[in-house]
Amino acid sequence: MEHKGFTLWFTGLSGSGKSAIADDVAKILVHRKMKVERLDGDIVRQSLTKDLGFSKEDRDKNIERVTFVAKLLSRNGVATLVSFISPYREKRDAVRSVIDNFIEVYAKCQLEVLIERDIKGLYKKALNGEIENFTGVSDPYEEPEYPEIVVETDKESLEESVSKVIRWLETNGYVPPACEEEEFITEIEEEEIKKRLETLGYL
Numbered sequence: 001m002e003h004k005g006f007t008l009w010f011t012g013l014s015g016s017g018k019s020a021i022a023d024d025v026a027k028i029l030v031h032r033k034m035k036v037e038r039l040d041g042d043i044v045r046q047s048l049t050k051d052l053g054f055s056k057e058d059r060d061k062n063i064e065r066v067t068f069v070a071k072l073l074s075r076n077g078v079a080t081l082v083s084f085i086s087p088y089r090e091k092r093d094a095v096r097s098v099i100d101n102f103i104e105v106y107a108k109c110q111l112e113v114l115i116e117r118d119i120k121g122l123y124k125k126a127l128n129g130e131i132e133n134f135t136g137v138s139d140p141y142e143e144p145e146y147p148e149i150v151v152e153t154d155k156e157s158l159e160e161s162v163s164k165v166i167r168w169l170e171t172n173g174y175v176p177p178a179c180e181e182e183e184f185i186t187e188i189e190e191e192e193i194k195k196r197l198e199t200l201g202y203l
């Protein structure tokens, strides 16, 4: 069966869990035989948009280029997972208006928790005034008003947030539901089960 494409657009402050959730969701979708692509800030900013910085103008350009790619992918049946801070509401709404099947995921997390996590050590630097235009500290973040999905990563485990996204996709017909056991069977186990069935003459 050919799946319909979509863009899952993760927005939220640095360290809020966009990449972690998108990576795990991508793995599950691959397991369900979907065509999947990731467009992640850290990687895209080293390639497609490496000439851009973090001024409002550059952030907008960054999103415009990514939108162009995401649009092409989604309309060709690819599950496209995009993870950028994307702090400006107007810009995200502009993306929504040009991409069919646009699904906004807000990775919501209190600033205090992010400062505590500080995975990349950036909050410390930003709070010391070493980084200009740092979202949440010295640059604005505009929360989504009507996101399709909200994950509260200061209250949920990574697994809970991931299954929230998967459940939404299933409920809304973007992803075929998995049979109960499927999510717990690794590819290695699957291979073993296949061999066993072959030995027994079932395959």
Ligand SMILES: Nc1ncnc2c1ncn2[C@@H]1O[C@H](COP(=O)(O)OP(=O)(O)OP(=O)(O)O)[C@@H](O)[C@H]1O
Pocket (backbone or CB within 6 Å): 012, 013, 014, 015, 016, 017, 018, 019, 020, 021, 041, 042, 083, 084, 085, 107, 117, 119, 120, 152, 153, 154, 156, 157, 158, 159, 161
């Ligand atoms: N419910 C959750 N969902 C996602 N991540 C979580 C959750 N709970 C804890 N975490 C942790 O929070 C961190 C999120 O980091 P991640 O790199 O995904 O953030 P990010 O939003 O991609 O940041 P950046 O914008 O800097 O790329 C990870 O270390 C992850 O394990």
Ligand SMILES: [Mg+2]
Pocket (backbone or CB within 6 Å): 018, 019, 020, 040, 041, 042, 083
């Ligand atoms: Mg990230």
